[in-house]
Amino acid sequence: MKTPSVESGQSWFLRNRMSLLTVAIVAAYALFIEWFWGWSVILEQWAAVGPRPVIGALILLTSTYFLRTWRIYDYFPRETAGRFATLFRVTQIHNLLNIMLPFRAGETSFPVLMRTEFGIPLTRGTSALLVMRLLDLHALLAAAGLGFAVAAPNAALAWLVWVIFLFLPVFAFAARKPLLRLGAKLLPRKAQALLHEIENGLPFDAVAFGRAWAMTIVNWLVKVLVLAWALGLMGVMPMAASFGGALGGELSSVLPVHAPGGVGTYPAGITAGAVAFGASSERAALDALAQASVNAHLLIIVSALTGTAISLPLGRRGQVRS
Template sequence: MSRKGSLAVSFVILAVFAYFLYEYDVIPRLAQMVRRLHPVYLFLSLLVYCSVYFFRAKRFALLFPQIKTLDLSAVIAVHTFFNNVMPFRSGEASFPIILKKLFGVDASVSSTALTVARLLDLFSLALLFLVSALFVAAGRWELMVIPAVALVAILLFAFLAFKLVKLLKGRFAVFATVFAFLTEFVSLRKVFYMLGLSVAIWVFKFLSFYFILRAAGVNLNYFQTVFASTFAELTTVLPVHSVGGFGTFEAGLVGGFALLGFKGSYALTVAFYFHLLLLLMSGLLAFGGWLYLSRRLR
């Protein structure tokens, strides 16, 4: 799809989303919800969300030991915000661009590292969703089959991708660079360490989500939070991710809430509040990361 076509689809999604906000009278309901927010839970959600960035930085520090964890945290803060607001996952490009500009990392190497991280993220997300489904949707085997199949598919994809890179390394220079990086820095021991960090990333991210919901008086337990918000997280990796994720993120979250018995208007209001607060926290951390990185450019 062309750039203009992608933007057109994004704005159509936004228009449809705006219609549903109006149809379900979400804005007045949101205003009431905001007035009743619990500041302690908001602070806890931000604090835990910061720890997610630290774990992400530690994971990349295993692949780029020459870059400080604090520097990587700032890069990840900016990269995550761009990913959240730009359509069709185009914000992913900010990661190799920043690493190339500030630290001289080859774009093919940083893109490979990002792909490895994304595969570990998907594996960890599927694993936690499977665990949450055991607690939340016991007896609904179709909900447990999906993450189980996803786990196998991710492992198969990673294996085939490595074999393909190995096969093509003698024909294309970029694959030779990628293969050299994988064999030098991505050992089996390191992969398991990175997987542990990836699981920690999602455990703490969902804990932040739990506090976001508690701040608004939404009394879901931790596993219910994991179960519902996984559907929203999956929309962020799909090629239909709209501008700011508005509409697509809410659709996923409303779907998860619906499986827990939430009614339409309330589910949409909570989902919109959830998304706005998540973007606000992401924006605050990105601003701090941008200020930190700006000092490095001087």
């Protein structure tokens, strides 16, 4: 028979196992960086760049969090009216949890927080999040396609395909009803629940969808360009490789397999993307690229922490709306 203290200890461990796993992996990552390069070498890159560009990049990255919040504010206009500050705090907590918890576990916080603060049902919050994540993935793939279109031998055909892909969400929304009916016929019964969730999460009309789609494009464009600029400052060349590295890192952050804090997966995504877009694969160049990818990853984490620190004093927890 277990004593109450033992049961209490086991209960605490079970409740906090995800946080403990995150802390352990981040600590191991920090030790690996110290062993492989040394933190002094990593931080020398920041010293070489200088404080002004670093502060400018942080400001620009943090500004994208306000744009993300505006997208959700516009998505739920009735429930969030007049409570932008509270919504900003909710989105920042969700963003930080999503970064720090493994395997996209932090995503579950969004519908829970939206229900707690604004009275939005869990199913509707989950459905809207699913649609927004699909828009995020599309925007990143469209940005990646931009790089391939620039380098394509048949420029006219490449740009035509890219433009069609860019407007694919608009075409899909316009034809959503027949597409959903077709999907219901073709997909197995278990998968039809996903279609129902997507339908419930769509904006009410074409104008609202257009705003959500446009804000998604602008948000990711700003973030990718800022990261590409930062990688360029840290010596990732050519510029196309910096752009590819930024895309690779952000794509790794929206895929289902995501390490706690993006440890390992985010820098690996940057490295893979940069090499795919023309970075040198020689050993010395790869070593420099790996250091730059770690610093870019740190920049993302610091910007998330900055946004969260700004948001916490804002918007005291209000009464749940019915």
